[in-house]
Amino acid sequence: RRGVVALWGRKRRSPNAAMMRIILDRDHTCRYPGCGRTRHLHTHHVTWWSRGGDTHPDNLILLCSTHHRALHHGAFSITTHALQHFTFHRTDGTEILTAPTQHTPNGWTPAPIPHDAVVPINPGKLDLGYTTEVLYAIWDHRQREQRTTELAHAA
Structure with a gap:
């Protein structure tokens, strides 16, 4: 109570x-x-x-x-x-233990960040629609450039 x-x-x-x-x-x-x-x-x-x-x-x-x-x-x-x-x-009855800690392979180094990378300042939430449009526009632009280059080489 x-x-x-x-x-x-x-x-x-x-x-x-x-x-x-x-x-x-x-x-x-x-x-x-x-x-x-x-x-x-x-x-x-x-x-x-x-x-x-x-x-x-x-x-x-x-x-x-x-x-x-x-x-x-x-x-x-x-x-x-x-x-x-x-x-x-597991289904066979054996106990599932915590996964071991992963280590980076010997000699591995992360890819460097390009000097012209844009670092957003206070970016807020990701707008997935806008992001998709930008990525598609970049892809479309590169496809058109590639076709233009191929046509120029073919001529």
Whole structure:
């Protein structure tokens, strides 16, 4: 009657705002090993609600939409070990561990930034429509230049 309910059990399927804060504070990102996405996250019942799972932090985990769909399609499974500890398993039952850190190959150097590159100042949000138009215009211009050059060489 007093305070915020953070453990719903079987009374409610969806976690309330207080429980979501607990789960977000714990997980921060998609919990699939090596993923780390922070957008389009879903709260998933490890023991599915339809199979008697509770709405409790020990049974809830954050997954990005890609891994949530993959889980429901049987690409992997999750096991809960209480105290909000989870392990991920392949279809053959072997545990999926966190991906190893990637290193750059020996001798690799990044491509230099051209001296005439434009660095935007406070660019704001990307306007995808405008960007597409500019890229098409550049492509179209280069195609016309190439045709002109080919015609000049052919003559």
